[in-house]
Amino acid sequence: MTAATMQVSQKDFEKAQEQLKLLKKDPGNETKLKLYALFKQATEGPCNAPKPGMLDFVKKAKWDAWNSLGNLSQDNARQKYAELVSSLVSAESASQKKDASPEEGRHDGYETLIVTTKNNITKIMFNRPDRKNAINHQMYREIIKALEEAGKNDSTIAVITGNGDYYSSGNDLNNFANIQPGEMEKMAKDGAVLLKDFVGHFIDFPKPLIAVVNGPAIGICVTVLGLCDIVYASDRATFHSPFSQLGQSPEGCSSYLFPKIMGLAKASEMLLFNKKLTAAEACAQGLVTEVFPDNSFQKEVWARLEAYASLPKNSLAVSKQLLRSMEKEKLHAVNSKECEVLTERWLSDECANAIVSFFQKKSKL
Numbered sequence: 173m174t175a176a177t178m179q180v181s182q183k184d185f186e187k188a189q190e191q192l193k194l195l196k197k198d199p200g201n202e203t204k205l206k207l208y209a210l211f212k213q214a215t216e217g218p219c220n221a222p223k224p225g226m227l228d229f230v231k232k233a234k235w236d237a238w239n240s241l242g243n244l245s246q247d248n249a250r251q252k253y254a255e256l257v258s259s260l261v262s263a264e265s266a267s268q269k270k271d272a273s274p275e276e277g278r279h280d281g282y283e284t285l286i287v288t289t290k291n292n293i294t295k296i297m298f299n300r301p302d303r304k305n306a307i308n309h310q311m312y313r314e315i316i317k318a319l320e321e322a323g324k325n326d327s328t329i330a331v332i333t334g335n336g337d338y339y340s341s342g343n344d345l346n347n348f349a350n351i352q353p354g355e356m357e358k359m360a361k362d363g364a365v366l367l368k369d370f371v372g373h374f375i376d377f378p379k380p381l382i383a384v385v386n387g388p389a390i391g392i393c394v395t396v397l398g399l400c401d402i403v404y405a406s407d408r409a410t411f412h413s414p415f416s417q418l419g420q421s422p423e424g425c426s427s428y429l430f431p432k433i434m435g436l437a438k439a440s441e442m443l444l445f446n447k448k449l450t451a452a453e454a455c456a457q458g459l460v461t462e463v464f465p466d467n468s469f470q471k472e473v474w475a476r477l478e479a480y481a482s483l484p485k486n487s488l489a490v491s492k493q494l495l496r497s498m499e500k501e502k503l504h505a506v507n508s509k510e511c512e513v514l515t516e517r518w519l520s521d522e523c524a525n526a527i528v529s530f531f532q533k534k535s536k537l
């Protein structure tokens with residue numbers, strides 16, 4: 173080795189020591205031992221320390237690592253140390269770049285959702301996990317936009333799911349907060365227009381629409397399940413539509429579809445008496461297509477959906493439309509009626525008291 177290389181190597185060695193301190197991720201014990209051994213070899217030469225006792229595990233491991241370098245020269249040890257640090261720095265910066273780069277196929281322009289198209293599937297993921305994916309006004313509008321995009325793009329199927337531990341806790345009750353007395357009627361009317369449009373987009377969705385219910389589901393996100401073509405649920409999911417508890421009334425065409433799906437008595441337990449169903453109960457009553465163990469839920473469901481999404485796209489679309497077309501007009505009429513009734517409910521004392529009670533409970537915690 174020439175004097176010039178030795179100089180560079182010494183400089184690199186010092187730089188590497190500084191770079192090592194800046195690493196954010198622990199490189200792991202094996203690498204740390206290698207670094208330790210190379211550092212000792214580079215600064216002190218071959219191992220000259222007495223061998224530690226068998227039970228002094230840490231010192232023994234360090235000694236073994238240093239001793240294993242034998243007669244490696246100090247220059248070579250410095251060089252190898254610098255190379256190892258450099259590889260750790262490169263790996264960390266590559267993984268940071270990967271984390272920062274947008275998810276493959278991710279659609280722009282959404283704040284409350286993550287929308288992606290991959291493997292012929294457009295995935296619409298509720299993304300307010302810290303609010304249990306409660307649906308605020310912006311999110312209603314973004315879901316409408318995402319359904320419009322998914323209906324027109326090249327994907328074969330669309331999937332709705334939730335990010336985090338909840339599927340969705342339904343309507344964000346803040347949609348009813350901070351409304352001045354004189355603005356109540358406007359709030360109710362605007363809310364009904366938005367809701368009708370939202371549910372209308374589920375009724376008219378032209379391709380297979382699949383709900384992947386990853387956790388508890390409440391309110392509006394339960395009722396529109398009747399408008400989805402398939403509902404897969406984790407065994408951690410629950411289904412709750414506490415409308416009378418909230419002084420409200422059913423929406424999402426559930427007043428018509430739930431009795432058709434599960435029979436009038438079971439639908440009444442859910443929609444009138446706030447009965448919360450487990451995933452197994454919802455499956456037995458026909459609202460859920462199949463339940464999967466939570467620990468294999470994502471793997472099993474997405475493998476199945478990818479297989480479905482490789483089927484002929486146009487055949488699936490026309491068949492879905494055939495299955496739904498007889499009911500479409502009826503469903504739009506039901507949607508209009510439900511929104512009309514809800515407009516009145518939102519102006520009722522029963523509803524106002526329930527909302528106040530939710531916020532009072534929160535403020536007491």
Ligand SMILES: CCCCCC/C=C/C(=O)SCCNC(=O)CCNC(=O)[C@H](O)C(C)(C)COP(=O)(O)OP(=O)(O)OC[C@H]1O[C@@H](n2cnc3c(N)ncnc32)[C@H](O)[C@@H]1OP(=O)(O)O
Nearest residue numbers: 302303304306341342343344345346363366367390391392
């Ligand atoms: C255009 C309008 C259309 C309206 C359509 C009609 C729709 C009707 C419905 O959807 S009715 C259903 C409404 N939803 C609820 O009543 C659920 C209310 N939330 C809860 O009961 C609980 O938060 C919970 C059971 C979902 C979760 O309980 P827990 O595990 O104890 O978590 P937290 O309560 O601490 O939740 C964390 C954080 O999120 C806030 N949050 C959760 N859900 C909602 C919600 N739906 N609206 C507003 N905020 C919600 C919760 O308050 C916590 O906030 P904090 O950290 O305290 O600030």
